Amino acid sequence: MLKNIQWMMFVLFVCMGFFVVSPAQAERIKDIASVEGVRGNALIGYGLVVGLNGTGDSYNSAPFMLNSITSMLERFGVNVRDNISKMKPENIAAVIVTAELPAFSRPGQQIDVTVSSMGDSASLRGGTLLITPLLGGDKQIYSVAQGPISVGGFSLGGKASTVTKNHPTVGKIPNGGRIERAAPRGMDAAQNKVVLTLNRADFTTVRRMQEAINKKFGQPVARAVDAGTVEVINIENNAIMLVSDLEQIELQTDHRAIVVVDERTGTIVMGQEVTIDMVAVAHGSIQVSVGEDPQVSQPNAFSGGKTATVDSTTVDVTEEKAKLVVLPKTATLSSLVEALNAVGASPSDMIAVLQAIKAAGALHADLKVI
Numbered sequence: 017m018l019k020n021i022q023w024m025m026f027v028l029f030v031c032m033g034f035f036v037v038s039p040a041q042a043e044r045i046k047d048i049a050s051v052e053g054v055r056g057n058a059l060i061g062y063g064l065v066v067g068l069n070g071t072g073d074s075y076n077s078a079p080f081m082l083n084s085i086t087s088m089l090e091r092f093g094v095n096v097r098d099n100i101s102k103m104k105p106e107n108i109a110a111v112i113v114t115a116e117l118p119a120f121s122r123p124g125q126q127i128d129v130t131v132s133s134m135g136d137s138a139s140l141r142g143g144t145l146l147i148t149p150l151l152g153g154d155k156q157i158y159s160v161a162q163g164p165i166s167v168g169g170f171s172l173g174g175k176a177s178t179v180t181k182n183h184p185t186v187g188k189i190p191n192g193g194r195i196e197r198a199a200p201r202g203m204d205a206a207q208n209k210v211v212l213t214l215n216r217a218d219f220t221t222v223r224r225m226q227e228a229i230n231k232k233f234g235q236p237v238a239r240a241v242d243a244g245t246v247e248v249i250n251i252e253n254n255a256i257m258l259v260s261d262l263e264q265i266e267l268q269t270d271h272r273a274i275v276v277v278d279e280r281t282g283t284i285v286m287g288q289e290v291t292i293d294m295v296a297v298a299h300g301s302i303q304v305s306v307g308e309d310p311q312v313s314q315p316n317a318f319s320g321g322k323t324a325t326v327d328s329t330t331v332d333v334t335e336e337k338a339k340l341v342v343l344p345k346t347a348t349l350s351s352l353v354e355a356l357n358a359v360g361a362s363p364s365d366m367i368a369v370l371q372a373i374k375a376a377g378a379l380h381a382d383l384k385v386i
Contacts, residue, residue: 045212045225046263049246052211053202057117059158059193063148064088065109065131065165071138071184072109078135081110088146109137113148113161121199126191129161139184141167150193161193205256210248212262217244220270228267273381275370282363284370286381293378 064084065072073081085105089096115129131145143165150159165187203210214222222240229238229248237249252258273289373379 042266043269044263045228045265045267048216048221048269049212049214049225051203051259052213052245054119055202056119057152057158057199059115059117059150059152061113061148061150061161063111063113063131063161064146065111065133065137065140065143066107066146068107068109068137068140068143070106071141072106073133073135073137074106078110078137081105081108081135084110109133109140109143110135111140111145113145113150115150115159115161115193117152117158117195117199119199119202121195123195123198125195127159127193127195128191129159129189129193131165131187131189133185137185139167140165140187141184143187145189145192156197158197158199159193159195161189163189163192165189203255203259205254207250207255209250210255210258210262212246212248214244214246216271217242218270218272219243221267222246224267224270225265228265229262232261232265275379275381275383277367277370277383277385279364279367279385282367284363284366290379290381292373292380 062084064081075082082105085108086096110133111131112134113129113131115127117127121127129145129150131140133140145162145165147160147162149157150161152158166189167184167187212225214225222243222245225246226238226240229246230236233251235251237251239247241247248258248262250258252261271287271289273287273291275287275290276285277283370379370383374381374383
């Protein structure tokens, strides 16, 4: 008993240590905001993967793959249209190729590409992607991809059973895409101003950013446009150098109090700003056990009766005694967690308690369920 008490005290001490409120630390503008116009661009293409060991698309489920093979072979002077119905190329798969074109990319640079099966291919392991143009949103070709596919899984089996590890129908080609067209230019060194966009809009943070920038340059060069945008005048006549200076400015950020709950895994994450009003929390549970024990009814000898089965059901209901805990007004995160642990709540029970406290209006935080 003494060992159990000591162990519980140790666990409580460790948990309390995790929730000690630490002073806010300054963050760089580079980590909390982005420059308007400086972003990546999504690329997409359709291609064929060859060299598969019988794990490619089937004829019935992916007829578009056969059409693609026919078109490709015709470019090399091979006509197979008359025999297309006889083709069963199980070593080929139709795929969708995606990539991200980084900002300021130039021709000749290489990017990683992701290859995903779009038919009923069982695995892309060991396959090679044939030359595939990658298009941007403007339908222009910005990159061309080709190369052997790296798949972090496999799928093996026979007619009776199959063993699959990870996701073998999606793979990557490191440096498999070569840029052919420069990325659209999002900013210019001679532009009049630089626009900073907060990753998470907040009125307090955007005000502190404006004040920190004006303090850095000693004049009112920054102006907060809204809760997530700050405009900075290009006083250095070089927007590239200006952005470099802006990225290193530090300030203390602020954000709303929020409680994130994942009901699927029972995970609960709370910020240190979370507080509650005075509230009483009662926690208890009811356990219901239903059992079936069929009984055989045997008639007396020479009675003319028949043997029959008689159902016998037993129901046991166990209700735990609810524990009532009163949380004081303006309770902090540590006291809230300590109180929930005191009533012996499991992660799923804690989620229900938090939802009830929020519904009662005593939880001063946004409750976000993911």
